[in-house]
Amino acid sequence: MLTRVKSAVANFMGGIMAGNAGAEHVNGTELPMKFPYSRPEFLGLSQDEIECSADHIARPILTLRESKRLPWGTGYAEVINAGKSMHNEDQGSCGLVTVKKKSSAPITPSKNSTAKRRSSLPNGEGSQLKDNSESEEITFNYWALFDGHAGAGAAVVASKLLHHKIAEHLQEVAGVLRNSAVLPPTCLNDEPEVVSNARTLTRAASLRGSMGTPGSPSSPPTRFFIEKKIPHESLVIGAIENAFKEMDMQIERERATYNISGGCTSLAVVFLMGKFYVANAGDSRAIIVRNGEVIPMSSEFTPETERQRLQYLACLQPHLLGNEFTHLEFSRRVQRKELGKKMLFRDFNMTGWAYKIIEEDDLKFPLVYGEGKKARVMATIGVTRGLGDHDLKVHDSNIHIKPFLSCTPEVRVYDIAEHDHDANDVLVLATDGLWDVLSNKEVAEAITSFLSNCDPDDPRRYTQAAQDLVMKARGVLKDRGWRISNDRLGSGDDISMYIIPLLHGTKLT
Numbered sequence: 001m002l003t004r005v006k007s008a009v010a011n012f013m014g015g016i017m018a019g020n021a022g023a024e025h026v027n028g029t030e031l032p033m034k035f036p037y038s039r040p041e042f043l044g045l046s047q048d049e050i051e052c053s054a055d056h057i058a059r060p061i062l063t064l065r066e067s068k069r070l071p072w073g074t075g076y077a078e079v080i081n082a083g084k085s086m087h088n089e090d091q092g093s094c095g096l097v098t099v100k101k102k103s104s105a106p107i108t109p110s111k112n113s114t115a116k117r118r119s120s121l122p123n124g125e126g127s128q129l130k131d132n133s134e135s136e137e138i139t140f141n142y143w144a145l146f147d148g149h150a151g152a153g154a155a156v157v158a159s160k161l162l163h164h165k166i167a168e169h170l171q172e173v174a175g176v177l178r179n180s181a182v183l184p185p186t187c188l189n190d191e192p193e194v195v196s197n198a199r200t201l202t203r204a205a206s207l208r209g210s211m212g213t214p215g216s217p218s219s220p221p222t223r224f225f226i227e228k229k230i231p232h233e234s235l236v237i238g239a240i241e242n243a244f245k246e247m248d249m250q251i252e253r254e255r256a257t258y259n260i261s262g263g264c265t266s267l268a269v270v271f272l273m274g275k276f277y278v279a280n281a282g283d284s285r286a287i288i289v290r291n292g293e294v295i296p297m298s299s300e301f302t303p304e305t306e307r308q309r310l311q312y313l314a315c316l317q318p319h320l321l322g323n324e325f326t327h328l329e330f331s332r333r334v335q336r337k338e339l340g341k342k343m344l345f346r347d348f349n350m351t352g353w354a355y356k357i358i359e360e361d362d363l364k365f366p367l368v369y370g371e372g373k374k375a376r377v378m379a380t381i382g383v384t385r386g387l388g389d390h391d392l393k394v395h396d397s398n399i400h401i402k403p404f405l406s407c408t409p410e411v412r413v414y415d416i417a418e419h420d421h422d423a424n425d426v427l428v429l430a431t432d433g434l435w436d437v438l439s440n441k442e443v444a445e446a447i448t449s450f451l452s453n454c455d456p457d458d459p460r461r462y463t464q465a466a467q468d469l470v471m472k473a474r475g476v477l478k479d480r481g482w483r484i485s486n487d488r489l490g491s492g493d494d495i496s497m498y499i500i501p502l503l504h505g506t507k508l509t
């Protein structure tokens with residue numbers, strides 16, 4: 001078992017150019033790709049340029065061309081890893097997405113699929129499709145980063161499709177969101193159902209079918225119809241959560257047809273009606289830098305931060321551990337000679353530590369093992385939320401990892417009208433390659449300092465700031481290693497980042 005675990009760890013950590021190794025055991029290379037490997041569309045790179053960007057020795061930092069603009073003047077920069085995988089496995093997607101009114105007329109499948117595609121094209125194309133229902137449209141700005149592992153397939157698919165899923169789910173509640181005077185009714189049809197006192201959702205709505213209509217002779221006492229108030233922003237959060245779930249299900253479904261290798265973390269931001277919705281599943285990170293101060297907008301989901309959820313699941317369904325792992329955590333690896341002795345441990349219900357007598361079962365490998373960036377679930381993976389990974393197994397076993405990996409994002413909301421912003425206030429999104437080597441404080445100081453010295457009218461200032469940050473995290477090649485300030489180790493991972501100016505959003509409210 002130990003040999004197997006060591007081998008699994010070595011495989012996951014990867015050697016030079018091991019990036020596509022996962023594809024072989026996942027789907028088989030004979031399956032077609034759902035989408036060809038590429039860099040983010042908004043970079044507008046040719047195939048030759050994509051190949052040049054994958055130079056693991058030079059590690060060129062890619063930014064937007066002069067001719068390219070992202071919404072709000074958003075800055076973007078990226079760099080490939082130092083050799084851990086052949087491709088840059090980060091992906092990105094950004095644009096203005098239009099959610100059209102849901103048609104009440106019967107729609108043929110082909111027409112429906114076209115309408116859906118048009119309704120949510122990235123990079124603002126969707127907004128050009130005006131028709132008689134224009135006034136019924138809502139639009140949202142969208143920025144997303146996906147950090148792939150064990151292949152780029154899942155990250156590429158998510159970068160092409162997640163915003164469509166979000167648009168489709170927002171379409172379900174668009175009628176309610178458009179009319180701020182009307183809070184969500186119990187049922188949402190194309191024409192929202194009007195029910196008496198329908199300013200709230202009814203918790204007991206599902207009981208109506210069997211218990212009759214409130215107020216009718218057969219209706220139960222009114223105390224059973226407690227009205228639960230659902231704020232509009234909760235409807236947006238629900239739409240995003242369900243979009244993540246549907247994206248994950250589509251990857252699971254289509255992996256039999258396409259080569260959708262590996263999995264990916266997902267950090268997606270929706271700006272809708274004056275609020276940022278920052279949805280994170282994985283170990284990328286979002287922070288707001290306002291007046292030089294850091295406001296965290298996400299938390300990372302790792303084996304350490306999610307230990308109790310993982311242990312609880314394993315405790316409820318021990319068969320998921322395949323008789324190879326224990327859900328308990330010990331202060332160190334238990335050895336056979338310690339049977340019958342006391343050791344400190346933690347179960348799912350504990351944040352503190354206590355002693356227990358070591359038994360035979362405790363000799364199994366821990367479900368969560370390792371510290372910091374080396375912590376792993378079942379000695380296999382270092383993130384606990386994301387999309388894909390449906391075929392990921394413990395090395396040389398039939399034990400699936402997926403039940404422990406959740407596709408559910410944490411969504412945080414930031415109301416831009418609640419604060420004053422200036423041109424140096426930004427929302428920063430970046431994959432873990434940046435945060436591995438730079439702290440929130442260092443990033444905030446670097447951005448504030450850089451922007452303060454820029455021409456405020458320079459439209460490329462946020463892109464230049466992103467380029468500067470990626471350079472600070474990558475460092476320079478010195479003595480066969482990448483080094484950053486104070487001779488610290490630079491990041492050897494892929495790095496992608498957006499810098500989004502908040503002042504632009506303020507103007508939209």
Ligand code: MG
Pocket residue numbers: 147431432433493494
């Ligand atoms: Mg990474």
